[in-house]
Amino acid sequence: MQNNNNSHISHLSAAIIGLLILGTLVLGWLSQKPSDKAYALNDENKFSQQRAFEHINVIASKPHYTGSVAHNEVHDYIVQQLQTMGLEVETQNTLALSPYYYASAYVANIVARLPANSNNPANILTIQTDKKALALMSHYDSAVSSSLGASDAGSGVATILEALRAFIASKQQHSNDIVVIITDAEEVGLLGAQAFVEQHPWAKDIGLVLNFEARGSGGASFMLLETNSGNSALIEKFKQANVPYPLANSLMYSIYKMLPNDTDLTIFRDQANINGFNFAFIDDHFDYHTAQDTPERLDRSTLNHQASYLVALLPLFANTDLNTLKSDADQVYFNLANWLLVDYPFSWVLPIFIILIAQFIILLIVGLWRRTLTLAGLLLGFIPALTSVLSAGGIGYLCWHWSLWLFPEFIDTPQGFTYSGHWLIALAILLSIILNAAIYRWTEYKFAKISPLEWLLAPTFLWLLINGVIALHLTGAGFLVLLLVAPLSALAYSIVKPQKNIHPVIYILLSLPGILVLAPQIPMFVIGLGLSLLYIASILTSLLLIVLLPIWVKMPYFKWQQRTLELATLVCIIGLVINTGYSQDQKKPSSLNYLLDGNSGKAMMFTYNPHLDIYTEQVLATADQGSELVEGIYPMNPWRKPTFSRIVQAIDLAPLNYQATQTNMTENRFVVSLLVTPQAESARIQLATDNAMMIESISVDGQAFTSEGKAHQRGFFFTHTVSQTKPILIEFTYTAEQEVEIRLLDTRFDLAKVMPTLVTRPAFIMPSPFRLTDATVISETLRYAPHNAEHNELAPLASAPQ
Numbered sequence: 001m002q003n004n005n006n007s008h009i010s011h012l013s014a015a016i017i018g019l020l021i022l023g024t025l026v027l028g029w030l031s032q033k034p035s036d037k038a039y040a041l042n043d044e045n046k047f048s049q050q051r052a053f054e055h056i057n058v059i060a061s062k063p064h065y066t067g068s069v070a071h072n073e074v075h076d077y078i079v080q081q082l083q084t085m086g087l088e089v090e091t092q093n094t095l096a097l098s099p100y101y102y103a104s105a106y107v108a109n110i111v112a113r114l115p116a117n118s119n120n121p122a123n124i125l126t127i128q129t130d131k132k133a134l135a136l137m138s139h140y141d142s143a144v145s146s147s148l149g150a151s152d153a154g155s156g157v158a159t160i161l162e163a164l165r166a167f168i169a170s171k172q173q174h175s176n177d178i179v180v181i182i183t184d185a186e187e188v189g190l191l192g193a194q195a196f197v198e199q200h201p202w203a204k205d206i207g208l209v210l211n212f213e214a215r216g217s218g219g220a221s222f223m224l225l226e227t228n229s230g231n232s233a234l235i236e237k238f239k240q241a242n243v244p245y246p247l248a249n250s251l252m253y254s255i256y257k258m259l260p261n262d263t264d265l266t267i268f269r270d271q272a273n274i275n276g277f278n279f280a281f282i283d284d285h286f287d288y289h290t291a292q293d294t295p296e297r298l299d300r301s302t303l304n305h306q307a308s309y310l311v312a313l314l315p316l317f318a319n320t321d322l323n324t325l326k327s328d329a330d331q332v333y334f335n336l337a338n339w340l341l342v343d344y345p346f347s348w349v350l351p352i353f354i355i356l357i358a359q360f361i362i363l364l365i366v367g368l369w370r371r372t373l374t375l376a377g378l379l380l381g382f383i384p385a386l387t388s389v390l391s392a393g394g395i396g397y398l399c400w401h402w403s404l405w406l407f408p409e410f411i412d413t414p415q416g417f418t419y420s421g422h423w424l425i426a427l428a429i430l431l432s433i434i435l436n437a438a439i440y441r442w443t444e445y446k447f448a449k450i451s452p453l454e455w456l457l458a459p460t461f462l463w464l465l466i467n468g469v470i471a472l473h474l475t476g477a478g479f480l481v482l483l484l485v486a487p488l489s490a491l492a493y494s495i496v497k498p499q500k501n502i503h504p505v506i507y508i509l510l511s512l513p514g515i516l517v518l519a520p521q522i523p524m525f526v527i528g529l530g531l532s533l534l535y536i537a538s539i540l541t542s543l544l545l546i547v548l549l550p551i552w553v554k555m556p557y558f559k560w561q562q563r564t565l566e567l568a569t570l571v572c573i574i575g576l577v578i579n580t581g582y583s584q585d586q587k588k589p590s591s592l593n594y595l596l597d598g599n600s601g602k603a604m605m606f607t608y609n610p611h612l613d614i615y616t617e618q619v620l621a622t623a624d625q626g627s628e629l630v631e632g633i634y635p636m637n638p639w640r641k642p643t644f645s646r647i648v649q650a651i652d653l654a655p656l657n658y659q660a661t662q663t664n665m666t667e668n669r670f671v672v673s674l675l676v677t678p679q680a681e682s683a684r685i686q687l688a689t690d691n692a693m694m695i696e697s698i699s700v701d702g703q704a705f706t707s708e709g710k711a712h713q714r715g716f717f718f719t720h721t722v723s724q725t726k727p728i729l730i731e732f733t734y735t736a737e738q739e740v741e742i743r744l745l746d747t748r749f750d751l752a753k754v755m756p757t758l759v760t761r762p763a764f765i766m767p768s769p770f771r772l773t774d775a776t777v778i779s780e781t782l783r784y785a786p787h788n789a790e791h792n793e794l795a796p797l798a799s800a801p802q
């Protein structure tokens, strides 16, 4: 794009352009999170990675889900650590019920309060009478039943313990009380948070929550806001903290607001209108909720990142009037590397879009009038642009399916992100680059008369279209307008100086902010959403490329450039193939369960594994495929059905111990009372039905769920996580027109204990996350026929046969 429209870019310019783009990509990548260095080794007043890991090592030494033995040990350890800091610590022991999940448990939240030590904060002129407290939150239970919980959420607990210790040690002033809430039973329905918000007297004091979470074992940590109102006051304050690695943008904020969320913070926002910041990392998703969630696999840099937020925000929010953080307005925001967080009001997004589209139309008309642009050029530009984007989408789709064909056992990893996932993302991105460059080179060669500026018209139009959709439906993504800066500037320049085009180096300089903001996020979309959406990464790559390629194809062509890309592709393929397959460090998830039908005495083993393996084969080698055997005995949903099952000899289990009575309220309306005495091994007591019935209310030990009744079709409708062996009284009222079957299930995670003949898993296999595994389940049916007086009682009333 120099004097002569179609001349090639000089070698010097090409070298500068190459370095600028490469430098921006590296900067974008490196500035996402701190290094893994352990700072402040011997400084008592500073956060220390080592000290934080000492906590994580203790917390994550055993699975410690709510109800497990190690759970109590972890509880006691955290209490003792907080006491060592001089805090008054209490355990909130209470029954918690979640109206979202119809789940309940007796929880043990760890709660501590550090009273304010200063009444004269710089930014509060008059002393507030309704001063709010700052809450630091994470959860200490691990996921059921095999997770070690080092990242989820041992990392969060350790970050809070160590940051608070350093804060107190350095004798910092704080005008707000600081409340520590280490919740219990997060993994079984956000129950600890529910109990705190509903029942704890301090809940009304909380003005802001900083919550620390994990959905993997590595990667950068994102800041995600939760608020019922606008974000502008929160963003304003967050900016003041100058956190060293602010990784945040309002696209995530907007998407997050549209989705049903499930972190402890959601309960605070939803039920008590308390604002909060989530700090969460999501990479290495394959470790999430597994026995691989170990201290060793938690990235040091990730922990540093979590700590960097808290260390910067704690002194700030401990001295901020937390009543001032509510605002109606929303801000668009994004981090520009780790230099700064840029923000501007949501209300600007639509006007900016209107101005840009007007500018485009005017420049187009003037260009056509002056014949610097041609209609043919405009229309032809859509050929490479659309072909590039569509073929990139195809490449992403094919890469994923090719990898599934190469290694069908990929689908045994239920997280949707496999060990070779990063290689696969890199491969899809590289192939998009190679293919899109070839498409542009070919079109440019074919239609040599079209100028680079004309090639840019179609990509500009496409990006305007995207920004139009954003302005109307996804305002938080408004910052993607950055991608229009370079092409619209080039267009404007050609009007001002008709004989000259914008210098290619200037063009790339104008593109850099867009590249810096969008490029590092491209892999994150797939890491966040799963590899089956790999095409999102390749499509986004292509959308970024089409505003650069008209320049790129004018760059001097060297074979080595092409060869470098091809070599990188080859490296990705090799990386993919090497990391395909399971090993000691990349374990295959595998589930195996024992199920007893208490009514018939029929016993069976089943798995959710898509493929049998050496562990499941020992009992299921001759199994039936599918879920038929289990049907009606263990509830299932359409997307998670047992895959292999086999009848086995019943084993000796502690029985399902309950008494049931039913009262007929009206002809079709019934109250059932179940007094269940959990066995020492019992982990959860559940109710399920496959019948159409209206469950009007459920209560546990006299405490009722606050939500409205629900019509029930299939599956579980109530889950109680057992953390004490005392009997629980479950009462529910339902209406039904026909005979109904209600299943009462008692699940224990003691398979290895009760089946000592089972050979333990080899080192390359681990218990499956998200799916029931290592469990023994006793399931009994309570039948009732509304119109048949003879059967007008629940059966069986006694405890189950063994």
Ligand SMILES: [Zn+2]
Binding pocket: 139, 152, 153, 186, 213, 214
């Ligand atoms: Zn968690």
